[in-house]
Amino acid sequence: MKHLILLVTVVFCFSCASTSPKKEAHDRDTTATKRITLLFAGDFMQHQEQIDAAATDSGYDYQNCFSEVKEEVSKADVAIGNLELTLGGEPYAGYPGFSAPDEYMHAILDAGFDVITLANNHCLDRGRSGLERTIHKLDSLKVPHVGTYLNKEERESKYPLFIQKKGFCIALLNYTYATNGLKVREPNVVNYIDKNEILRDIKKALAKNPDVIIACMHWGTEYKSVPDSAQIELASWLFAHGVNHIIGTHPHVVQPMEMRYDRINKQQHILVYSLGNYLSDMSESKTDGGAMFKMELCKDSAVRVEKCGYSLVWTSRPKHSGEKNYKIIPAASPREDLPSRSSNRLKIFVKDSRELFATHNKGIDEYIF
Template identity: 50%
Template structure:
C-alpha cells in the first residue's frame, strides 16, 4: 500500500472493490493481470443501491526496519509501540472497520528488518490496541522467515483474536476461514487478499500464501457470493 484510504459507501446488493497495495517492486505485468480480472468481474456485477452505509479505513504497509525495532526497545528489553499511534487513534477508531497490511512476520527472535522482516509480537498488539480490526498477511514478505515464520505469525494473531487473511497453515485452514466475512449494521462484507509474489522465497507445503491467479480469484469470489454477502473487497 502506498497511501491511506477512507471509504464510506452506500452498500449495493453486490459491489466488488479492488484495493491495490503494490510495492514499488511490483511489475507492470501484474497490474495488467489484475486489470483483466477486475474488468471481467465488474462487467458481471449487479449494483443495486440501498440507504445503508458503513465506513472503512485502509492503511499500510505496517513495516519495521532495524532502526525502528531498536527505537522501540526500552531499558529493560521490552518493546513499546504504544505512542506510535498517538496522533491517529481518533481517525482509526472513528470508522466501522480499519484494515491494514501487515508487511512483516511475527517470527520471534532474532528480530530484523530488511530484507527479511521479523518484528516483536508487541508490534501487533499495538496495532490492535490502536483500533485496527483486520490485518492482511499475503504480501511479498509473507515467506521472509520460512514456514516457521508464516505459521508463528498466524498463531500470534490468533492468540490476540486479531482477524486476518491471506496466509494459512494448510488448505483446511483456508477452506474454513476464507473468504473472511465481517459484518456490521446488518451488512456482510467478504474480504479477499492476494499478493503478486514472495520475493523468490517458495511457500513450503502445506502452507498457503494467496497468489494473484485469475482462476483462483474467480473461484473465491464465487464462494463469497454464495455466502449471501452484500459486498466483496479484494486487497492485493
C-alpha cells in the first residue's frame, strides 16, 4: 500500500515516501505541468465460497487473490475501489448479508488501493453495527473512505472527500441508489442518490475550487450491459451541475464508457457506466469479470485528461483452476498455464466485453498491462 498521511482537517493528503528535492521544486512551480494517475476498480465482494477458500488454520489469507494485478494497481498515484460488503465481524457471511474478514481489507490495501467507496446497496447488510464497525476499521487503518458516516457531524466535516496529491486537489463524491430495503438508523448517514442533496454537495465541493470533481455512482440495473434511462439522465444532470467525471458500479457487469466534450464550457467528461465485478464468486455470463479504468490528469494552464483507458480483469475460481483461492487475472494477457476450463471461460468474457465496448464506447479504448 502506498504511504498515506491523514490530516486532521477535511483534506486527506497522500505523501510519497521518497520525494527528491528536484521533484519538490517542480511541484512548487505552478507553471510546470503536473500529472496524476487515477485507477478505479469495480465491486469487491466476498461470497461464502470466497470466505471458505481463504480460510486457514490461523485465520484468512487473501494475498494471492491480488498477486497478478498488484503491480498495476500500485503504479497508480491514487487507486480507488468499491467495497460492496461490510467489515461487520463474525459470523462472516456472503450473500445476502455480507460480512467479510478483516484480512480481506488488509489484502486490498496491500494490493495498492488507497481510497474506498462505501455507499452501495450492501453497506447496511449488518445494520448499524456493521456500518459503524466498517468505518472504525478503515479509520484504524488510516484509509480514506467516502459514502457512509457515523453521524451528520462527521459527514459535514469529511464530505466531500478531498484528495490532494502531486499538486492536484480532487473532490470525490459517492452515492447509492438504495440499500436493499434496509433503512439507515440515526445517527448514521448513507449517501443516497438525491438530486437536492447532491447539488448541495457539488456546491460545497466547488467552493474549495478543486481541479476536478469525480462522482462514484452505485446505480443502474443489475446484469444489464447497457445503461438504463435513469443512469443516462442522471449522468447528464451531474455533468450539467459541475461534476467532471463519473465512475459507476453495481450492475455486476461492465457497461459502456464515454469521453464527452462540452464545447460550451470547454470541459472533458469521462463517463464509465459500470466497471462490473472486480473480485467475486459470481459466475453467470458476463458477471465473472470486470474492468479497471485508468486516467491520467494533466495540469498546466488548465486541467485535462491526458490519456485514459480500461483493462479487463477476470476472476479465476478454485473449482476451475484447481488452486486454493480465487484470483484476479489480467484478462487481456492471462497466464499461459490456465487450465482449459478457466481459459475458455475467460475468453468468452473477453469476447463479450470487447464486442460491447466496440459497439458502445465513445473515445475510450483498451490498454493492456
